[in-house]
Amino acid sequence: MRIATFNVNGIRAAERRGFPGWLAERTPDVLAVQEMRCPSGEVPDVFAGYHLVHDAGMIAGRNGVALATRTAPSAVRIGFGSKEFDREGRYVEVDLDPADGPLLRVASVYVPKGGTPFEDEASLAKMQRKFRFLRSFARHLSATRREAAREGREFVVMGDWNIAPTELDLRNWRTNRRSEGFLPEEREWIAGIQSPRTLVDVVRHHRHGEDGPYSWWSWRGKAFDNDAGWRIDYQLATPRLARSAIVTGTDRDLSYDTRISDHAPVVVDYDV
Template structure:
């Protein structure tokens, strides 16, 4: 059995204050992927990643992004979009990064994002699986949907929206290359992380009034459609829970969204078909001992897969 979890921790230091270290020590995961770690190496909490080998790309944007993969064994290989990555065993405390081996060449349009700490993948040493952690940009609204006074941010004429759509187009090309490269190495492929996209009506509690909201726009939903098929990648949680509303993975800190379970499912496990078929359980840990670890919740899947 292989238990894999993914969590947008929304800051590793805040996560530790909310009990992430105890969740990590007691949940029994073999692999944990993290997004928005948001800490330079010298600001990581003591024992930040528990009794795990950590591979961490902090990126170069102060206080933003950062992705990590925690594993029980040192990864057999590590690949990232940037040149440097922290690889550290349990009990080590060094802060220097080391060069990551060259991976799949970056698709056109991704080089500008290589330094942002958005993507990292490892080959597991104890199972024929490549696991990736992705933090996809949030984006914004297209210009024609922007209404001054009805938005939290200042209208930008669609700049953030267009930036996200360009990222999605480039990442689609990269994802296809990466999945094929894993297959060529004899490995299944699993993309985990915060996609900042909800796919269907089952994935947003208030889907009717959110059809013109960023993260649930028709073109964003169509992008997820284009990545999924019985031959390429499968939405594992939706396969396990085909008719369930949710299970939601993100709730606003504002108002009563969390208490009313008025959430969004925007955190995913997207797996190659053979690995997806092996999933026997999929859960969202809404809290840990009554405490929210983040505005997101861990998505935990058990795979009955050799390892």
Template sequence: MPSTPAASTPSAQPLRIATINVNGVRAAYRKGMGDWLAGRDVDILAIQEVRASTEDLEGLLGPDWSILHDAATAKGRAGVALASRSTAAIHRVELGAEDFDSAGRWLEADYEVNGTIVTVVSTYVHSGETDTPKQVEKYKFLDAMLARLPELAAHSERAVVLGDLNVGHRTLDIKNWRGNRKHAGFLPEERAYFDRILGAEDEADYNAGAGLGWVDVGRKWAGEVEGPYTWWSQRGKAFDTDTGWRLDYQLATPLLAASVVGYAVDRADAYDQRWSDHSPVVVDYAL
């Protein structure tokens, strides 16, 4: 890790961290993202599928936000960002081996909150496509995540990886799970990665290996219920019937997860009020 000084983010209230796949930030702002953000009192915002320049982000969010942005190699694709109420210290944007292109998909920063360092990662996992090179790239990225997460936990006891992870971990995380067992996003091989990430460190699963001990904040908070879903297809009546997927996560180290005092999926009231096909996931951490 570079020895860059951490940012200072003063906060007497719980630290509010939100994540959202905007599916193009300029389009999202045209449809109402700015109104949502203005009324949500977010301290740190993770954005995926930015599909715009840093200058675009700065113009849309305004001068009150400090912005880190890692654009994708291909213009107009992917892109991840972190926006905070004060300057952030960037630590790493590359993930995996040198010959693996992770640009626009992984961005880390440290924030100082009430004297405590919190490490935040905005990430956008490949969507994949069964039996194609796209799925190979997705597995490469998930392999790189598995290698990086223990390093993150060693770097900071309070770390959170958040974003569109493009995997429904359990049957509770996808409404039509039976019809998607052979589709990317719910393949057994993909779900096994999450088994390992979220497995207890003192336990080992025969298929997944030793657990890394991270905590799925959304599942822990919601309990054993369907959803709450965070993404719905734009086709048909998926949103109206709540036939969705839970693809957007906040995965935290145990110490940070223990400080959660609030969790919400900001689902729009109606289909025509959405500004993305994803909904924001907002978590309050009492530090």
């Protein structure tokens, strides 16, 4: 079973840059998408053969999450019960009951980028807002994971977390210790929602001790050419599902000119 997550940075732009070719080549059974940036009625015809669940949110031209699945969902949930964030198109979750695999609960998340307390009041406010999201989301993750377990379901939540968990997860970590996405408080939060009994970072578990593989590079400068990236896109799965991963990694584009997005898809093959 192949599960992928991809921040496409605008599905219409991604279509022009080669997303249909990537999807046809990789053919994931489940695909989580972030930053669709598109009203539901204007999504291009690139998900043929999939059941698409899309939450565009209420902010025109921004955010938007989706799940494309080969199996029709048996249940769909939009948002995670937050009055502040559920209108922004940041979370969608479905249950899948495939005939030839385990019962699953899968989710696509787009975490706010945030800010820092070191710049100005506006940046501090962005940081505080991000942490309101994280606190509320942590409660949901705990509740939905437990509910999935009671139903006999494995659970995987994936997407753009906008947090690099460790020094292995960004090339220039020394110069980014005061940057959003690598603040100690953010790293403490992402570590706190994981354990050998709850959720496991599948790629890091499978590729322990390696630098990266990075999933985001700035469009600016030579970040992509120099592989000066961040690993901020990942899959967190229940332990049994995580242990079944046999191939993990990112589909890094061959060159700057062939990039579909500023993110690369994170793809995991599970032996289920």
